[in-house]
Amino acid sequence: CxxxxxxxxxxxxxxxxxxxxxxxxxxxxxxxxxxxxxxxxxxxxxxxxxxxxxxxxxxxxxxxxxxxxxxxxxxxxxxxxxxxxxxxxxxxxxxxxxxxxxxxxxxxxxxxxHRHSQTGCDIHRLNVYGCNASQWCAMTGSVDILRFLVENGLDCTILNRNGHSALHKAAMKGHEDLCMWLLLAKSEGGGGLQRKHMQADDEGFTPMTFASANGHSRLGLRLQAAYDALPFAMDDPSR
Structure with missing residues (x-):
């Protein structure tokens, strides 16, 4: 120089x-x-x-x-x-x-x-499919962005009209790191999703089957193991 x-x-x-x-x-x-x-x-x-x-x-x-x-x-x-x-x-x-x-x-x-943001955005607003920002963000695979949104109040436990959680979307795209973060307990800094967020949608697809059907077989196995290990909640439909 x-x-x-x-x-x-x-x-x-x-x-x-x-x-x-x-x-x-x-x-x-x-x-x-x-x-x-x-x-x-x-x-x-x-x-x-x-x-x-x-x-x-x-x-x-x-x-x-x-x-x-x-x-x-x-x-x-x-x-x-x-x-x-x-x-x-x-x-x-x-x-x-x-x-x-x-x-x-x-x-x-x-x-x-650079912490850039668009002023006036409503991250809680649902679109016509019943999705908030968590489902769309999950499809990008960015743990950092979704964590940032959750830290700013975004609810990542929302299920849309088809019964999809953010986990369904992330599994569909094969985003393994994001799937594991979503299932991590909130006390450990994760998304805190539970068994009820891994249930079959209206067409019978779970995050596990979404992952496997799209060629992400290892992710499908990891999700199934996580599902089996998660405790049942009182409002769990599979209980």
Whole structure:
């Protein structure tokens, strides 16, 4: 990184001239209008920030994006590299500069990594099929997002009009980690689903048969073992 190299030379010069360790880097700046004035940089991060501002304010034929991290390291993305990522189906996050597969991957990253949310959303609202956000989220397989929603009050025990719980949806897609989290007791930080959430739907499908029918045989066996191990509840229809 150019900023780091400049500061290394600055530190070396301080040692050679026996200057105090906190001596700032002093440079002379010339503005586009010809004004000249002195400028001081106390850390490599300060210098890197100034370089980012300078590069960002000038249209460059090669550079598409430039940013610095917390250590003062510069990350420069060329326009050719950005085009290559686009061809590969990867989208950059404007907040951190990292790339993610497809629009869905970028959206999930922002929701989890940057706590992005859509204002005015009602996570408790049921759609025409009787599903709330838990069933739709379960189909994505993201434990982090569903846990986040549950922590913010979402009821993941809802059964829709077909008798599907979030577990049915997750099993259908083969999301093993999410299925196990849904069955984990609430006292252990899980979803706390019970035997009644594993019952057959209107067409006779249980989460176990959904998993097996869609080629996820190991998940089907794990769900069956979990079902057999769960205690009966007073309102369990299979009691």
């Amino acid at each position: 150019f900023a780091s190299q400049v500061f290394k030379e600055h530190i070396r010069a301080m040692h050679e001239t026996k200057q105090p360790h906190d001596t700032p880097l002093r440079t002379t700046i010339q503005t586009p209008y010809g004004l000249v004035y002195p400028k001081e940089y106390a850390t490599v991060t300060d210098l890197a920030t100034a370089l980012v501002e300078h590069l960002s304010s000038n249209t460059h034929p090669l550079v598409a994006d430039v940013r610095r991290d917390g250590r003062g390291m510069l990350k420069i993305t060329t326009k050719a590299h950005l085009e290559w990522h686009a061809i590969m189906g990867r989208f950059p996050c404007s907040l951190c500069g990292f790339y993610f597969n497809g629009a869905k991957g970028l959206r999930v990253h922002r929701e989890i990594g």
